[in-house]
Amino acid sequence: MTGWQQSPATALLILADGTRLEGHGIGAIGHAAGEVCFNTAMTGYQEILTDPSYAGQIITFTFPHIGNVGANDEDIETVNMAALSGVRGAVLKADITNPSNYRAVQRLDAWLKARNIIGIAGIDTRALTARIREHGMPNGVIAHAPDGHFHEPSIMAELKAFPGLEGLDLAKEVTTAQTYHWDQTRWEWGKGYGTLENPEFHVVAVDYGAKRNILRSLADQGARVTVVPATATAADIMSHNPDGIFLSNGPGDPAATGKYAVPTIQKLMETGKPIFGICLGHQLLGIALGGTTSKMHQGHHGANHPVKDLTTGKVEITSMNHGFAVDADTLPGGVTQTHISLFDGSNAGLAVDGKPIFSVQYHPESSPGPHDSHYLFTRFLNHVRAQKGMEQKPEHPKAGA
Numbered sequence: 001m002t003g004w005q006q007s008p009a010t011a012l013l014i015l016a017d018g019t020r021l022e023g024h025g026i027g028a029i030g031h032a033a034g035e036v037c038f039n040t041a042m043t044g045y046q047e048i049l050t051d052p053s054y055a056g057q058i059i060t061f062t063f064p065h066i067g068n069v070g071a072n073d074e075d076i077e078t079v080n081m082a083a084l085s086g087v088r089g090a091v092l093k094a095d096i097t098n099p100s101n102y103r104a105v106q107r108l109d110a111w112l113k114a115r116n117i118i119g120i121a122g123i124d125t126r127a128l129t130a131r132i133r134e135h136g137m138p139n140g141v142i143a144h145a146p147d148g149h150f151h152e153p154s155i156m157a158e159l160k161a162f163p164g165l166e167g168l169d170l171a172k173e174v175t176t177a178q179t180y181h182w183d184q185t186r187w188e189w190g191k192g193y194g195t196l197e198n199p200e201f202h203v204v205a206v207d208y209g210a211k212r213n214i215l216r217s218l219a220d221q222g223a224r225v226t227v228v229p230a231t232a233t234a235a236d237i238m239s240h241n242p243d244g245i246f247l248s249n250g251p252g253d254p255a256a257t258g259k260y261a262v263p264t265i266q267k268l269m270e271t272g273k274p275i276f277g278i279c280l281g282h283q284l285l286g287i288a289l290g291g292t293t294s295k296m297h298q299g300h301h302g303a304n305h306p307v308k309d310l311t312t313g314k315v316e317i318t319s320m321n322h323g324f325a326v327d328a329d330t331l332p333g334g335v336t337q338t339h340i341s342l343f344d345g346s347n348a349g350l351a352v353d354g355k356p357i358f359s360v361q362y363h364p365e366s367s368p369g370p371h372d373s374h375y376l377f378t379r380f381l382n383h384v385r386a387q388k389g390m391e392q393k394p395e396h397p398k399a400g401a
């Protein structure tokens, strides 16, 4: 048969420059192309693999042992389960072992298969990560064939057909088709997830690929949340009579999604309502204010990224997942750069002077990641409280309070 190659390997990762890595296939069978990035988080692989912002990407985990705690039904960040799984593939160092954790209901490889995610294990992820650091995030294709028979022409055709993330609006692939309401609160020891009983506020969240724990974090602050599709107009959003507006994280190129999202955000800014954006929402807000965004070299994907709050001098350890960034020097007068990454000085936050409008590039919902930045949800709702003449809550409550 022409085009078929037999290999002792059951999975391949081929990069756009022809680099060919062989390993053991796990998860779904077939092939998929995407941008190959690396994530340095040591925990939370299931939350990472279900973050819709990874649409169009293949994740290399730098932590060598992924899968040891198996898979459970709770650590799912995808809200729109009707959408295809965002991430295109997972690249691991060590083979997946039998899970050892009280929450595990499945092995990770079986879970990957059920979610149609292709994985490859046995890869020298240190070398691959060093390569990405040196040359940037390449396009690549991941393939899994349990019998070791790979149809190379179709695998290479898939790689060639992948246009790269620049210019891609992927929010439309993962956003909700319908408006829905959210009232689940954050997980607490001994209690699990709660339900918001007596909402004090109403927030409309624009879903570009929202993560569950962001919606929970808003509910935790007393906000009932109405989640609307990415293409909702300003009139649609205002028809829900929100006290505040949230712009979610999401995949793809902010400039591409901005074609329809930015005019909406510009109209929303005129309403005077408090606006808070995270990650893609931050980038879209940056563009709406007159700034630009650029593709990064290796991006930021991990759970230990130091960020400096330039307004207080404090450093927060944050969770990050982005491959584009707001160009700080394009932000106009009247907009303050509030946070920067201490890894590379790139923009990590902004605020509109004198208005209740702000956003951050990183992930205060911390799923997975440290909780240092959770105060930002309080800050957002404090803007709402101020407009309603209510007492502010401390951003950093004392332990036990």
Ligand SMILES: NC(=O)CC[C@H](N)C(=O)O
Binding pocket: 053, 248, 249, 250, 251, 252, 253, 254, 278, 279, 280, 281, 321, 322, 323, 324, 325
């Ligand atoms: N997590 C996100 O919202 C990512 C935003 C954007 N897709 C980026 O890669 O920069």
